[in-house]
Amino acid sequence: MQERSYQEIWNNCLTIISDNVSVQNFKTWFKPIKAVALNEKILTIQVPSQFFYEWLEKNYITLIKKTLK
DSSP: OOOOOHHHHHHHHHHHHHTTSOHHHIIIIITTOEEEEEETTEEEEEOSOHHHHHHHHHHTHHHHHHHHO
């Protein structure tokens, strides 16, 4: 069985996330995120800045983790 690509996994996560946040928050905080790698069970994402990272960590880390399980 072929494994899903990291882009496919992240796109599926974005679909779930978009159902759980406002349209504006999705556009602001999730659209700019890019999936860059998948090693074992770790999906690496790229965010625009350190501030962006810290804000997501503070406000959306639980949602992000749930969508990746």
